[in-house]
Each structure stands twice: as C-alpha cells, then as structure tokens.
Ligand SMILES: Nc1ncnc2c1ncn2[C@@H]1O[C@H](COP(=O)(O)OP(=O)(O)OP(=O)(O)O)[C@@H](O)[C@H]1O
C-alpha cells in the first residue's frame with residue numbers, strides 16, 4: 001500500500017464512488033475550492049462549503065502535517081454582478097465625476113472581501129494557504145504564474161477556442177469527453193436544447209472565455225494571436241477561466257482535490273475541467289472532486305435569487321434569526337451535525353440544539369489545554385470515512401460521557417478532538433462569559449456611540465471622544481481604530497473583550 005494513503009476515503013463526484021485518497025505528492029497535498037464572488041454579504045448557505053472544506057483542510061493537516069498541505073480559495077472580484085452593484089451604490093458619484101467605475105468596483109469588492117474574512121474567521125475557519133484575487137491573474141504576470149490571457153491563447157493555439165462577435169469561446173466539440181463530471185453528453189445537450197442557440201456559437205454548450213467590454217464597462221487590453229494575426233480585444237474574462245488560471249498558478253496542472261457546492265458541478269466545474277485539460281493536455285484537472293449539498297430553508301435551497309437568505313453577519317451580529325444573535329461556533333457545529341453531502345434543513349431548533357451540545361462540552365472540558373493530548377481514534381476514523389462529521393460528533397458525545405469520571409486526560413482528549421473539528425477552542429470560562437457579554441450588548445447602540453465618538457474626534461473634542469471609549473470599555477466593549485484603505489478616513493470596529 002502506498003505510504004501516501006493515510007486512511008482517508010472520499011466520495012469522488014468524477015467517478016460517483018467512494019475512493020481511497022492517495023495524493024499525487026504526500027509532501028504537498030493540494031486542494032482548490034471556489035471562493036465567493038464579492039458583491040454582497042455571504043449568506044449562511046455560502047458558509048457551508050467554507051466550513052466543510054475547512055474541516056477537510058484540518059484533517060489533511062492532521063494526516064500529512066500542517067506544512068504539507070496547500071489550500072487555495074480564490075476571490076472572484078470581476079463579475080457583471082459586481083459592476084451592477086457598483087453602479088447601484090455609487091452611480092451618483094460616478095456621474096458627478098467624483099469616482100471612476102473602477103474605483104467604485106474596488107470599493108465594492110474590498111468592503112465585501114473584508115466582510116467575508118470577518119465572517120469566516122468568526123466561524124472558526126483557518127485562513128487558506130493562498131487567497132488569490134481574479135483581477136490579479138487576468139493579464140500576463142511579471143512572476144510568470146499562470147494568467148487567464150495566456151491560458152486562453154494556449155486554447156486558441158491548440159484548436160480549442162474561436163473568436164466570434166467580440167467573444168472568444170471554448171469549442172466544446174473539440175473535446176471528446178466534455179461533460180464527464182456532470183455526466184451530460186454533448187449530443188444529449190444538443191438534442192435537448194430547447195433554448196434558442198446564440199447564432200455566433202458553434203454549439204449551444206460553447207462558453208465564453210473572454211468577452212468584449214463596452215466603453216463604460218471595466219476591461220483589460222487582451223492581446224491574442226488568432227490564425228497568425230494579432231488582435232486586441234478590450235474585454236474581461238468569463239467566470240470559469242478564472243479558476244483554471246488561479247489553480248494552475250498555485251497548484252500546477254494536476255492537483256489533488258477540487259471542491260465547491262453541488263450547484264457548481266455544471267457548468268462551472270465542467271468548464272474548468274475542459275479549459276484546464278485542453279490547455280495542459282492532461283487526463284484530469286484534479287483527481288478528486290468533492291461537492292457539498294445545499295443548505296435549505298423549508299426544503300428550498302437558500303439563495304439570493306430565492307430571497308430566502310440570512311447573511312452570516314445577520315446571524316452573528318443581529319437578532320434577525322430567532323430573535324437573538326448566535327456565536328459562530330454554534331453555526332459551525334449546527335452545520336457539521338449533517339453529513340456534508342446531505343441537504344441540510346436550517347432552523348432555529350438546529351442552532352439551539354448545537355448550542356446545548358456546546359454548553360455541555362465546555363462544562364466538561366473546563367480549563368484544560370489540549371496540547372500533547374491524542375485525539376479520539378473513533379472520531380478520526382469517522383472523519384476518514386468521507387468526512388462523517390455526524391459519526392465524529394457521536395464520538396465526542398462518548399468522550400463527554402467518560403469525563404464524568406473526572407479523568408483529566410479524557411477532558412483533554414475531548415478538547416483536542418473538538419479542535420480538529422474547529423470547535424472547543426476556548427475554555428469553559430471564555431465560552432460562557434463571551435455568551436453573556438454578547439447577550440448583554442446591543443450592536444445598534446454601540447454603532448451609534450461609535451458614530452458619536454467619531455464626530456467628536458472630527459470636532460477635535462477629544463475629551464468627549466475618550467469618555468465614550470472608556471465607558472464602552474467598562475462594559476467590556478473594546479474599540480479599535482483603523483484607516484479606511486481607500487479613503488484614509490478613520491474608522492472604528494469593536495469587539496467584546498473579557
Ligand atoms: N444554499 C447553499 N447551500 C450550500 N452551498 C451553497 C448554497 N448556495 C451557494 N452555495 C455555495 O456557495 C459558494 C459560493 O457560491 P456563489 O458565489 O455562486 O454564491 P451566490 O451566487 O451568492 O449564491 P446564490 O445566488 O445561489 O445565493 C459555492 O460553492 C456554492 O456552491
């Protein structure tokens with residue numbers, strides 16, 4: 001048996017089977033997960049893949065060593081939805097000439113990305129090894145890392161792409177096994193295509209690699225050579241090519257795991273595979289494809305378009321869901337109580353259940369530290385079985401039952417095992433006092449005090465400003481000032497300190 005196999009088995013969407021996980025290189029296990037398109041707050045459905053693949057990242061680090069795992073999760077900061085949002089929020093300032101469209105777009109993406117980072121940190125997620133932004137990989141780079149324009153050129157050179165009506169399209173008929181991930185065969189798609197075909201496409205399934213921008217739209221000078229002629233199309237990349245470029249830039253032409261939610265299988269992942277395999281001439285893009293099921297509300301996928309979403313921010317910091325705010329750890333455990341491939345029906349009851357469980361576990365661990373303790377072998381076995389987190393949680397319940405005997409080593413093992421799931425990182429005291437503090441603070445009132453303090457600072461009334469800060473500090477609320485990276489203005493964030 002290969003020493004690269006460490007007991008982990010995963011369900012591979014590519015083969016529709018559970019398989020032994022054998023990385024290409026046990027010294028550098030490589031995983032790519034499609035990240036957020038940053039135009040709005042992430043909802044708790046979007047949090048599911050982030051949490052699921054964080055658990056997998058932690059497990060891989062445990063099995064292969066932290067320094068032997070590379071996890072890349074991109075940020076999509078070029079998309080027509082972002083442009084639309086920039087125009088909606090900053091249209092007036094753009095018209096008045098105070099902002100360019102590009103500056104407005106930057107504001108939207110930076111604010112949203114910052115929010116996303118705060119959200120996922122509160123959910124106990126580790127930072128990925130790299131978090132590339134799509135806009136930095138559009139044009140050829142000084143460091144020679146794979147970029148989108150060069151990748152598209154390779155596809156043109158190899159006969160997999162063509163130019164039509166200001167677009168560069170991927171020619172799906174040029175790839176005999178197009179559709180292998182989603183098991184949609186090209187012939188079926190053509191036969192079944194009821195929608196009118198765009199007349200400039202050779203096949204209805206052909207998709208955009210690069211599209212021309214109007215003068216008002218953001219664009220890059222894309223230089224291509226087509227049939228010996230140089231052409232320049234000021235345009236922007238299609239969505240799929242972003243991930244093909246950034247995964248190759250960080251993980252190479254073939255890597256181990258590619259992940260995301262079920263809805264990405266088609267067309268996004270299918271098209272990533274088509275681009276990457278045809279550009280590199282490789283038999284696979286990633287060996288294992290893993291997809292999480294949907295988080296649902298009353299049987300329907302939580303989605304922006306459905307209007308049935310709750311943002312992570314609302315859940316953590318407002319009383320919109322269930323009339324109270326919730327600790328990030330509660331949301332995390334609630335997610336892990338369902339196997340990642342199953343649909344997860346989300347409810348207040350589920351959060352309450354997770355919170356009760358955490359209260360019990362924290363009471364059991366008290367103030368012990370996990371360092372040097374083994375983790376539960378039952379829990380590890382469950383996680384190695386295609387991330388069976390329900391089995392892992394059952395193992396933690398058993399450990400908790402054993403702690404009744406007062407054995408310190410069992411309590412330490414409970415904590416160490418919880419930490420592998422990204423929970424139980426605090427002590428009992430920290431957990432309960434943070435809960436008490438967040439129950440006592442009223443975020444809206446704090447924001448109002450912060451605004452008042454900033455107004456005093458602008459008026460140079462520092463005594464009044466300091467008085468507000470000290471009063472909040474006495475209530476356990478700590479203020480932190482920082483400069484807005486774009487405008488240089490002073491801003492303030494806050495957290496509950498105990
Ligand atoms: N309800 C959900 N349950 C689980 N995963 C989801 C859900 N909705 C989106 N995702 C996942 O979140 C990640 C980000 O997706 P994407 O950027 O497409 O979100 P989105 O367009 O804001 O979602 P939507 O429009 O569906 O609300 C993807 O991996 C996607 O599969």
Ligand SMILES: [Zn+2]
Pocket residue numbers: 033034035243268272
């Ligand atoms: Zn992707």
